Amino acid sequence: xxxxxxxxxxxxxxxxxxxxxxxxxxxxxxxxxxxxxxxxxxxxxxxxxxxxxxxxxxxxxxxxxxxxxxxxxxxxxxxxxxxxxxxxxxxxxxxxxxxxxxxxxxxxxxxxxxxxxxxxxxxxxxxxxxxxxxxxxxxxxxxxxxxxxxxxxxxxxxxxxxxxxxxxxxxxxxxxxxxxxxxxxxxxxxxxxxxxxxxxxxxxxxxxxxxxxxxxxxxxxxxxxxxxxxxxxxxxxxxxx
Amino acid sequence: xxxxxxxxxxxxxxxxxxxxxxxxxxxxxxxxxxxxxxxxxxxxxxxxxxxxxxxxxxxxxxxxxxxxxxxxxxxxxxxxxxxxxxxxxxxxxxxxxxxxxxxxxxxxxxxxxxxxxxxxxxxxxxxxxxxxxxxxxxxxxxxxxxxxxxxxxxxxxxxxxxxxxxxxxxxxxxxxxxxxxxxxxxxxxxxxxxxxxxxxxxxxxxxxxxxxxxxxxxxxxxxxxxxxxxxxxxxxxxxxxxxxxxxxxxxxxxxxxxxxxxxxxxxxxxxxxxxxxxxxxxxxxxxxxxxxxxxxxxxxxxxxxxxxxxxxxxxxxxxxxxxxxxxxxxxxxxxxxxxxxxxxxxxxxxxxxxxxxxxxxxxxxxxxxxxxxxxxxxxxxxxxxxxxxxxxxxxxxxxxxxxxxxxxxxxxxxxxxxxx
Numbered sequence: 001x002x003x004x005x006x007x008x009x010x011x012x013x014x015x016x017x018x019x020x021x022x023x024x025x026x027x028x029x030x031x032x033x034x035x036x037x038x039x040x041x042x043x044x045x046x047x048x049x050x051x052x053x054x055x056x057x058x059x060x061x062x063x064x065x066x067x068x069x070x071x072x073x074x075x076x077x078x079x080x081x082x083x084x085x086x087x088x089x090x091x092x093x094x095x096x097x098x099x100x101x102x103x104x105x106x107x108x109x110x111x112x113x114x115x116x117x118x119x120x121x122x123x124x125x126x127x128x129x130x131x132x133x134x135x136x137x138x139x140x141x142x143x144x145x146x147x148x149x150x151x152x153x154x155x156x157x158x159x160x161x162x163x164x165x166x167x168x169x170x171x172x173x174x175x176x177x178x179x180x181x182x183x184x185x186x187x188x189x190x191x192x193x194x195x196x197x198x199x200x201x202x203x204x205x206x207x208x209x210x211x212x213x214x215x216x217x218x219x220x221x222x223x224x225x226x227x228x229x230x231x232x233x234x235x236x237x238x239x240x241x
Numbered sequence: 242x243x244x245x246x247x248x249x250x251x252x253x254x255x256x257x258x259x260x261x262x263x264x265x266x267x268x269x270x271x272x273x274x275x276x277x278x279x280x281x282x283x284x285x286x287x288x289x290x291x292x293x294x295x296x297x298x299x300x301x302x303x304x305x306x307x308x309x310x311x312x313x314x315x316x317x318x319x320x321x322x323x324x325x326x327x328x329x330x331x332x333x334x335x336x337x338x339x340x341x342x343x344x345x346x347x348x349x350x351x352x353x354x355x356x357x358x359x360x361x362x363x364x365x366x367x368x369x370x371x372x373x374x375x376x377x378x379x380x381x382x383x384x385x386x387x388x389x390x391x392x393x394x395x396x397x398x399x400x401x402x403x404x405x406x407x408x409x410x411x412x413x414x415x416x417x418x419x420x421x422x423x424x425x426x427x428x429x430x431x432x433x434x435x436x437x438x439x440x441x442x443x444x445x446x447x448x449x450x451x452x453x454x455x456x457x458x459x460x461x462x463x464x465x466x467x468x469x470x471x472x473x474x475x476x477x478x479x480x481x482x483x484x485x486x487x488x489x490x491x492x493x494x495x496x497x498x499x500x501x502x503x504x505x506x507x508x509x510x511x512x513x514x515x516x517x518x519x520x521x522x523x524x525x526x527x528x529x530x531x532x533x534x535x536x537x538x539x540x541x542x543x544x545x546x547x548x549x550x551x552x553x554x555x556x557x558x559x560x561x562x563x564x565x566x567x568x569x570x571x572x573x574x575x576x577x578x579x580x581x582x583x584x585x586x587x588x589x590x591x592x593x594x595x596x597x598x599x600x601x602x603x604x605x606x607x608x609x610x611x612x613x614x615x616x617x618x619x620x621x622x623x624x625x626x627x628x629x630x631x632x633x634x635x636x637x638x639x640x641x642x643x644x645x646x647x648x649x650x651x652x653x654x655x656x657x658x659x660x661x
Contacts, residue, residue, distance in 0.1 A: 054565060054655040074570045074650065082567030093562045093658070097253040102246070109246055110567040154566065 001161065001193050002028040002051060007060035009046055020046045022216035023060070028195065028209075030161075033188040035196045035204040037223075038213035044197045045166060047213070051195065052085050052164045053077045065161065082111060086155025090167035092147040094139040100126060100150055101135045107158040118157075125153040129183070145176035152183055156192075163187060165196045169203050181206045251580050254552060265548040266588035268541030269634070273589045276534030276630060277596025277622050283526050285603070285620025290519060292618050296438035298341075298377040298475050302486035303510040304493065305471035313500035322497050322506075323468035326460075331496060332472070336488045338480040343374040344469040346459050350425055356452065358410040358422040365406050366446035367424060369459025369469075377473050378438075380448070383407075385418040385433030388455055392432075396457040400429040404436045405449035427462045429454060482513035538634070542585065546641035549581050553645040560649050561657025574646040581642025582635055589634040597622055 009021040020043045028034055038044045049055035050062060053069060062069045064084060072080070086107075087093075094103050101122045108118035126132050129149040131142075139147055148168060155163055165184065169177035181203055188194045188208075196207060204210045210223040220227070255262045309320045329342055346369035348355075354362030372388050380387070383404060392399050400422065402410075411417045417431045429452075437448035460467060476485040490507050493499075499506045553560070560573055600620050607617060652660075 049655050052565070054658070055653070074564075074654075077654075078564060078567055078569040081565065087565050089658070093558075093565070095559060095562065097249070102249075106563070107566045110563075110569065110572055115245060158567065 001030045001032075001065060002026070002195075003061075003063040004047075004051075005061040005063075007047075007050065007057050007062060009043070009050065009055070009057045020216050021050075021057070024216075024218060026211070026218065026221070028193060031188065031191045031193055033185065033194045033196075033208045034211060035198055035207040035209070036211045036213060037198060037204050038219075039199075042213040043216045044213050048164055048166055048195065048197045051162075052087060053081050078110075082107060082158055084161050086158065086160035086163045088148070088151050088155050088163060088165035088168045090170035092139070092144075092151045092171075094147060094150060094154075096139055099136050099138055100131060100142070103139065103150060104153045104157055106154060111158060121157060122153070125157050126150075128156075129153045143176075144172050145179060148172060148176070148180050149183065152180070152187070156187065160192065162193045162195065165194065167198055168196060169198065169200060174202070177203065247576065247579060250576060251583050254556070254580050255584060261548060262584065265545055266584055266591075268544040269538065269585050269588035269638075270541070270592040270595075272534065272538030272541040273592035273630060273634060274596045274599075275537050276530070277593055277627070278599055279530040279534055280626060281596070281600035281603070281620040281622045282617075283523070283530050284622070285600075285607070285617045286526070287523050288620070289618040290523075296379045297512065299512055299516045300482045301377050301473055301475045301512045302482050302489070303471055303473050303512070304486065304489060305508045306497075307506055307508050309499055309503055310505040311500040311503040313503065314498055316498055322499075324472060324493065324497075325469065326467040328493060328496060329469075329472065331492060332474065332489055335492055336474075336485060338477050338485045338488065339474045340477040341373045341376050341473075341475045343371050343377055343473045344456055344471070345370055345374065345473065346456060346463075346465055346468075346470050348425060348454075348459060348463055356406070356410065356422055356424050358420065361410050363406070363409040363450075365403075365409075366451040367459075368451060368453055369456040369465075370453045371456045374453070374473065377475060378448075380435040380437055383434045383436055384416070385431070387433055387435065388453055392455040393457050396461055397455055398427065398429045398458055398462070399432045399455065400424065401433040401435055401453040402431055403447075403449040403451045404434060405447065406452055407434050409450075424452065424454070425463065476513075482511050486511055535633075538630075538637070541588070542634075542637040542641045545581055545585055545638065546644055549577065549642055549645035550648060552580070553577060553649045557649075557652060557657050557660040561652070561654050561660065564654040565658060570650040573650055574643070577646035577649055578639050578642035581645070582638040585638025585641065586631075586635055589631060589638075593627060593631060597627070 004024050004026040007021055007024040008019070011018045011020060024047060036044045036047065046055065050057050051064075053064075053072070064080070067080075069080070095106065098106065101119055104122035104125055105118040108121065113121075123132065123135060126135055129152060131146060131149055131153065134142060134146060139150065142150065148171075152163075163184070168184070169180055172180060177200070184194050184196065185206065194207075196203065198204055210220070211218060212220040212223055304324075306322050306324050309316070309318055309322070312318050324344070326344075329344055332339060332342055348367035348369065350364065350367065354364055355367065356363055356365050370388060371393050372390055375387055385401070387401055388399070391397070402417065402422075407417050410422060411420070417434060420431050421428050422431060423429075456469070459465060460469075472489075474485055474489055476482045486509055490509060491501070493507055494501060494503070563573065600622055603620050607620070
């Protein structure tokens with residue numbers, strides 16, 4: 001589904017250049033549930049944005065479902081995003097003046113689906129997320145967990161092949177985080193590839209594959225929960241000493 | 242097709258900061274309002290001026306004698322001279338381009354009433370005329386008749402009075418025809434009452450307060466001999482008033498031994514020239530109206546573009562979200578352009594409606610005030626002009642939105658999402 005070969009990305013900051021991704025080689029297959037971990041500045045969000053066709057890369061190759069993603073204009077990128085990818089953000093990124101149904105239905109609006117049809121579908125997805133009774137409420141009237149479920153429903157409505165979640169539990173308490181991760185697991189069971197960027201061990205441990213980035217390179221791929229726990233304990237001991 | 246989501250977004254954007262939206266829209270409103278009011282006023286002024294002159298023979302030249310300013314053939318400067326009846330014959334003979342010749346004598350009066358009827362009297366403008374005068378400056382006959390050639394040839398003591406003269410000298414409902422009035426001590430029989438057609442060109446006073454007497458009668462009754470005050474000539478079709486006037490003045494200079502280069506000796510007034518100048522003046526007014534109106538409108542549209550830039554900046558993150566979930570650049574552009582067009586069109590439509598409404602109110606006020614209608618009449622806005630202004634406005638609105646829209650899509654989705 002996703003193949004990255006020797007991927008490089010730099011950002012120009014003034015006269016200097018910051019080399020964020022320094023040759024990423026990665027393959028994520030269909031229906032995987034993957035988490036990407038790493039310290040701040042390790043390049044995990046940049047990687048997610050490139051995979052989400054929100055950002056470009058400088059060198060290497062990015063192949064999505066057999067298509068080489070390179071030199072794409074914004075219209076083509078928007079089309080592919082709409083076709084393949086659903087985004088879930090840490091800060092939910094809901095449209096404040098649209099109610100729950102309208103927020104969920106928004107990706108279909110850009111696919112020119114009729115209002116009636118897209119609202120019916122949006123209600124189905126809200127129901128799936130346990131938010132049917134909140135259909136006519138504005139995002140400001142919902143709790144953090146409800147907002148994230150709403151964002152997930154929005155990501156799912158255009159039937160994407162991949163869900164990209166950037167710190168989806170970052171703004172949630174531990175109980176709600178677990179609920180949200182359960183939802184991601186359920187989604188993954190339907191065959192959708194789920195890639196979650198997180199810095200929370202609990203979140204990472206509930207995925208099937210953990211990738212750790214360090215200084216723009218993959219430090220570990222397929223990190224097991226045990227290895228992660230061990231690494232976490234080492235980190236805690238180092239900090240306490 | 243009606244797109245509720247789009248309208249919902251437009252409503253949200255415009256109502257989010259009501260005061261800002263109001264002041265932005267006010268710029269466009271004021272621009273179109275001013276354009277409409279100025280266009281209407283310009284038309285009112287044009288209608289008033291041209292209506293008040295429309296019946297006047299516009300191809301006429303008025304010529305009168307003054308004092309010489311250049312010594313010529315032994316005659317000194319500062320010499321006064323008068324035109325006479327022989328000049329009229331000479332003009333008829335030697336200037337074939339002349340269609341009508343109408344001499345006129347103004348009868349000066351001393352202090353107090355110059356016209357009396359019974360116990361009533363008044364001060365009126367008195368002229369000795371020929372029938373052709375009414376071909377140059379037509380009047381409406383209310384009662385009786387105008388002067389005819391026989392009145393002039395026989396030097397009859399008859400008079401045609403203006404409607405205001407009738408009101409002053411005669412009782413309400415009293416028939417003045419056949420009655421005698423004393424003009425500067427001489428009795429004249431009233432043969433007609435008239436009302437002026439064109440009110441914006443007057444010689445010696447308000448035409449409604451004027452009395453016409455036969456030209457020859459005035460010469461005899463008031464000791465003018467065969468002299469006269471001024472001559473009005475009209476050009477035949479195909480000749481210009483200017484050329485006829487030039488020929489007539491040259492002839493009169495020769496006849497009265499005036500230096501050919503003495504521009505001051507004979508005064509003249511070319512109505513054709515005045516009409517051309519008035520036409521030019523209104524073209525200038527039209528140009529100014531459009532310049533000021535479109536300038537104001539442009540300022541309003543630039544204001545909209547500016548505010549749209551601010552709105553787009555404020556909505557950067559929102560636009561980023563929309564793009565992340567599949568909105569194409571064209572969808573974003575059309576949304577922003579639509580917001581700008583809606584704001585411009587609503588403001589413009591209100592300005593247009595209120596502007597036309599104000600013009601209508603002025604028109605109604607003018608209709609009820611007959612006096613003020615003389616120089617300002619039927620202010621109106623041409624429908625095509627209004628549609629043109631509205632079309633320009635909508636296009637301007639689209640252009641005003643295009644710049645911020647392009648700015649919006651220039652921001653990469655990832656940068657837009659990071660924007661706080």
